[in-house]
Amino acid sequence: QKEVEQNSGPLSVPEGAIASLNCTYSDRVSQSFFWYRQYSGKSPELIMSIYSNGDKEDGRFTAQLNKASQYVSLLIRDSQPSDSATYLCAVNTNAGKSTFGDGTTLTVKP
Amino acid sequence: GAVVSQHPSWVICKSGTSVKIECRSLDFQATTMFWYRQFPKQSLMLMATSNEGSKATYEQGVEKDKFLINHASLTLSTLTVTSAHPEDSSFYICSGSGWAGMGTEAFFGQGTRLTVV
Numbered sequence: 001q002k003e004v005e006q007n008s009g010p011l012s013v014p015e016g017a018i019a020s021l022n023c024t025y026s027d028r029v030s031q032s033f034f035w036y037r038q039y040s041g042k043s044p045e046l047i048m049s050i051y052s053n054g055d056k057e058d059g060r061f062t063a064q065l066n067k068a069s070q071y072v073s074l075l076i077r078d079s080q081p082s083d084s085a086t087y088l089c090a091v092n093t094n095a096g097k098s099t100f101g102d103g104t105t106l107t108v109k110p
Numbered sequence: 111g112a113v114v115s116q117h118p119s120w121v122i123c124k125s126g127t128s129v130k131i132e133c134r135s136l137d138f139q140a141t142t143m144f145w146y147r148q149f150p151k152q153s154l155m156l157m158a159t160s161n162e163g164s165k166a167t168y169e170q171g172v173e174k175d176k177f178l179i180n181h182a183s184l185t186l187s188t189l190t191v192t193s194a195h196p197e198d199s200s201f202y203i204c205s206g207s208g209w210a211g212m213g214t215e216a217f218f219g220q221g222t223r224l225t226v227v
Contacts (some may be wrong), residue, residue, distance in 0.1 A: 096205035
């Protein structure tokens, strides 16, 4: 079992729809959870961080964390073509050291 | 977020030569730097972790004599790929972690595309 698993893609949604990205992790002592967006050929860009159970909203993005289920998700509302990218889930157990999932490629079709 | 500057953004070198990649934290002190490698269509793989003033800790399967890491100051870490070969061609990314008022996030440099010919 991988330490961090993401739902296999690619994921395709129409413009304006909600995109849902899921991630599970195996290490129960994980403390910090992050979602990164990576455009092709570019470095990852942090878009959301979440540390406690529940929802965290930032603009069109909502991260959800459930530590009991070892599950973290990212919802993108009103998806735009510019949201098309690979989304990486990352989990930290030690300060700053991230274990990444394989990523889910999202395509938002106009 | 905090800024990490990585140079060069791309480099082409001949097989057998060495290449140095620099990673600087511009507005915070990066007590820890992480170096990742990413092959096409794959996720980031941690190569090594370096703490300022001490030797780097390498992940299993990463040759420490081939990938030399120096973290001499709180704002600068370097990765030198020695005797590069075509199979070392990859996207190398650094990230810095340290107190920047934002918890334990690590902030990524822009990445370096290395091509060995």
